[in-house]
Amino acid sequence: MSRNSGTVASVPRRVVAYAMRDARKRAGKTVTESAAIAGLAQGTLTKYEKAENPFPKAIVYRLADYYEMDPAARDQLVELAGRKALGWWQNNQQIPxxxxxxxxxxxxxxxxxxxxxxxxxxxxxxxxxxxxxxxxxxxxxxxxxxxxxxxxxxxxxxxxxxxxxxxxxxxxxxxxxxxxxxxxxxxxxxxxxxxxxxxxxxxxxxxxxxxxxxxxxxxxxxxxxxxxxxxxxxxxxxxxxxxxxxxxxxxxxxxxxxxxxxxxxxxxxxxxxxxxxxxxxxxxxxxxxxxxx
Missing domain, CATH: 3.30.870 (Endonuclease; Chain A)
Incomplete structure (x- = not known):
């Protein structure tokens, strides 16, 4: 997969995406079923699972429960979904x-x-x-x-x-x-x-x-x-x-x-x-x- 620099997902976003997709598959749920539970369009959930867009914390919580995920793992995923990448480089005007x-x-x-x-x-x-x-x-x-x-x-x-x-x-x-x-x-x-x-x-x-x-x-x-x-x-x-x-x-x-x-x-x-x-x-x-x- 090739991506330009403007659409590359952070590590926390990709971890949440991979974990949520894998949890859905282990639970035997389809994208259609999961999207309906979350109140999302199928395409939106697909983008979340591909890390193209970040998973909202509320959606992670709702779907994790639907997938019967361990509560501790669910809470960790929710925390990751809300994590912001703060670094010294973000406000540096010399970094294109x-x-x-x-x-x-x-x-x-x-x-x-x-x-x-x-x-x-x-x-x-x-x-x-x-x-x-x-x-x-x-x-x-x-x-x-x-x-x-x-x-x-x-x-x-x-x-x-x-x-x-x-x-x-x-x-x-x-x-x-x-x-x-x-x-x-x-x-x-x-x-x-x-x-x-x-x-x-x-x-x-x-x-x-x-x-x-x-x-x-x-x-x-x-x-x-x-x-x-x-x-x-x-x-x-x-x-x-x-x-x-x-x-x-x-x-x-x-x-x-x-x-x-x-x-x-x-x-x-x-x-x-x-x-x-x-x-x-x-x-x-x-x-x-x-x-x-």
Whole structure:
């Protein structure tokens, strides 16, 4: 399933949708019967069960009782249905609408698998490197706007060092080590930061060397997000994020599963973490030691 960034459901909404749909099926009730009990059109209930629209709390309560759901599970679902996704990013004017959904997903994720072939992933960028990349955009904005966007990028990194940190598995094309994002000093600092990040237990950083040749994702960078479920027994499906020049698409279900397999294939072709750190250090020493490099 492909969705644009404006219609991607939050994790709590999707958990409620999955749980209510599964409860209906276990109870042996049809959409027609359930919609009648809830006073809804069949199409409306279908949209709720697909997480296209949020389940109202009152409807969750009424249908949960109709499905003879355990009261404790019902109350937890009602609480989830009323949960609002409040985060630091919501009122930040420097986060475009098409990217706000991604920031929310990133905040909710427990594990992120990402592949980048030509640039360092945003979660591992230094401020100076991020500023160089953002400044190269044709619609970069004013220096003040670029600084604000850099601040957003750095704020996102806080989850990597939190008490319960985000786990990040990165496959990075070797080209990203050689393509300058700023001057030599900026690149030295960026590569040193990669080595430092890679030493953390929650980060698995692997470099895909040039010697690997043409690979399965030569034309597509992507980020796959996996989520802990706030409700026992309900699995939250992965979401794959692919960014392009004017926005982004989100893939779920079979498409997300395929990208999970792609990431594993790339991971197997890449150097292991120790070899990757050694390569990063070598490129830093050989390519970026001179101030005029």
């Amino acid at each position: 609408a098409w990217f706000a959904s991604y920031v929310a997903f990133e905040y909710e994720a427990g594990l992120i698998l990402t592949f980048e072939d030509g640039v360092v992933p945003g979660l591992l960028q230094t401020p100076e490197y991020a500023r160089a990349l953002l400044g190269a955009d044709l619609r970069a904005g004013t220096p003040e706007e670029i600084t604000a966007q850099v601040d957003v990028r750095i704020q996102r990194q806080a989850r990597l060092a939190a008490d319960e940190p985000l786990h990040l598995h990165v496959v990075l094309g070797e080209a990203a080590l050689h393509r300058p994002g700023g001057d030599a000093q900026t690149m030295r600092a960026q590569l040193a930061a990669l080595i430092e990040w890679s030493a953390r237990d929650n980060i698995d950083l692997r470099v895909l060397p040039f010697d690997a040749g043409v690979h399965i994702s030569s034309e597509t960078a992507f980020t796959l997000m996996r989520f802990p479920s706030p409700l026992q027994g309900v699995q939250v499906r992965d979401v794959c994020y692919i960014e392009y020049k004017l926005g982004a698409v989100y893939l779920e279900e079979e498409a997300a599963t395929e990208f999970s397999e792609v990431h594993e294939n790339l991971r197997q072709q890449a150097l292991d973490p120790a070899e990757s750190a050694h390569l990063i250090q070598r490129v830093m020493d050989e390519r970026y030691m001179r101030s005029d490099a």
